Amino acid sequence: MGPTASGKTDLAIELCDKLGCEIISVDSALIYKGMDIGTAKPSAEEQLKAPHRLIDILDPAQSYSVAEFRKDALVAMEDITNRGNVPLLVGGTMMYYKALIDGLSPLPESDKNVRLKLEAQAKEYGWEALHNRLKEIDPLSAARIHPNDPQRLTRALEVYLLTNRTMTDLLATKTSPIPYDVKQFCIAPNDRKVLHQRIALRFDMMMKAGFREEVEKLRDRGDLHLDLPSIRCVGYRQMWQYLDGDFTEKEMQEKAIAATRQLAKRQLTWLRSWENIHPLDTFGKDNLDKVMTLGDIQL
Template identity: 75%
Template sequence: MSDHIVHSPNSLPPALFLMGPTASGKTDLAIELCENLPCEIISVDSALIYRGMDIGTAKPNAAELKIAPHKLIDILDPAQSYSVAEFRKDALLAMQDITARGNIPLLVGGTMMYYKALIDGLSPLPESDQNVRQAIEAQAEKSGWNVLHQQLAQFDPTSAKRIHPNDPQRLIRALEVYLLTNRSMTDLMATKSAPIPYNIKQFCIAPDDRKVLHERIAQRFQIMVDTGFQAEVEKLKGRSDLHLNLPSIRCVGYRQMWQYLDGDFDFNEMREKSIAATRQLAKRQLTWLRGWENIYSLDTFSLDNLSKVIKLSQLQS
């Protein structure tokens, strides 16, 4: 099944999306769903993709994975990077396989950009080309950024209005896109992938009270510390190919523990900074979810979340 097939919504196979901020209880509900419905889980989490990063990412444990195996976890080494486009391709293939087995794809996680890419598709923007970028920079040095901004205005007036002449990074990208494709960034951004061929039901799980979420985040970080998070990061730090600029090490908690091990601050400060960064992540996730369309809300502490999902999805347990 390709993501370019067009179906009427009623004939589409079902898929469930279970979103929510960090520490909101997504994994527990997902496992419960797998025990009651023919679901298979696909992880939608940009940190769970990395091998050897288990404690600080709150990766499901061996017992949980035995009950409910997760696809798209432990697929990369922490030295590697993973794009949104790669996630979309891998997730669609996994959904296709699950549907072919007669089961329901259950996508679980809090990386909202991944969900957005699945639902809305991606613009076909080209990858960066170092030679083209260097040529643009050389021209800017010779003629000045204002001249380049005027050039942009000739073939892409919409981007030129949006991008200030003193914003070289975005100006280079808009010029680079045109030079590589002979089409403006505005034109390409309007082109999206076809909608994915599933009848999607979306759910968001979170505690009603933000303070409770903050408490859960603090408790969970303490559990991570108690179960060997420092040793996990020490092991990563022992590798010569890993550093603070990698997406893996920039993950919440890992960056702060790494800096603590570098001697940048003491243990208590590391703990406070990690919890604060996790709260910020939860806040960003909730901001995304507030503007999300066609989503059902579930309270973390409600006892009937399972039956609600089954009923609202019109699926039989």
């Protein structure tokens, strides 16, 4: 585990070189095809060294739930262990980890018709009105969901409309936890300023690698828009808005870097309260040895 730009992929590939590991991606952005540069997707060369499961499995027009991730990850883990290898989960989508390890609440599958009705209401009355409606139905969910977060707001209302029970109520009931012995590690720089520098440097590298052209190609399809989870990914949303003429290129870069820092902050907040986790320094020379020792791994 770890925040964005902390060095997770490099360490994971090193582990695959040393051990019988197979990587399962735990990243809600890497699932999308055609979104390679802005997601910092492992390169073709890196994936050749260490193939990643759950990468490039969906078109950007599609959605992917936490429940679907848990099901797919458990299937992959069973396949890997049946062949005598070790599943190595790598990524920074903390909600995916939590659902996988602790179990998942019995939330209903998404219903396209219900979502379309809610989106139509939002267009007519505004997201603030829908947020006020959620306050009346489920005050606890409304308190943790921002009015400008249409994806989570829609989901909370959808759950109530489908089940006549609030998301808060359903989240109190969970499926069984993960059926494996799990060793958990978090990699990050000790200095937050260093992480911020790495984020800015990586975005600059993305721009040079053709990030703008990647987003232009997505826009040219004509079926994608800012309300989709894929286009709301950090960096993509800001680039899309820049191409819409909402702000200058410099403003876009500043906003994208700021949004990525906020993402890293949220990831670190999750990790600070995480139980049974071993910290690793991004620049630590003995990270591999620590994982081997603390994980009780024998070559």
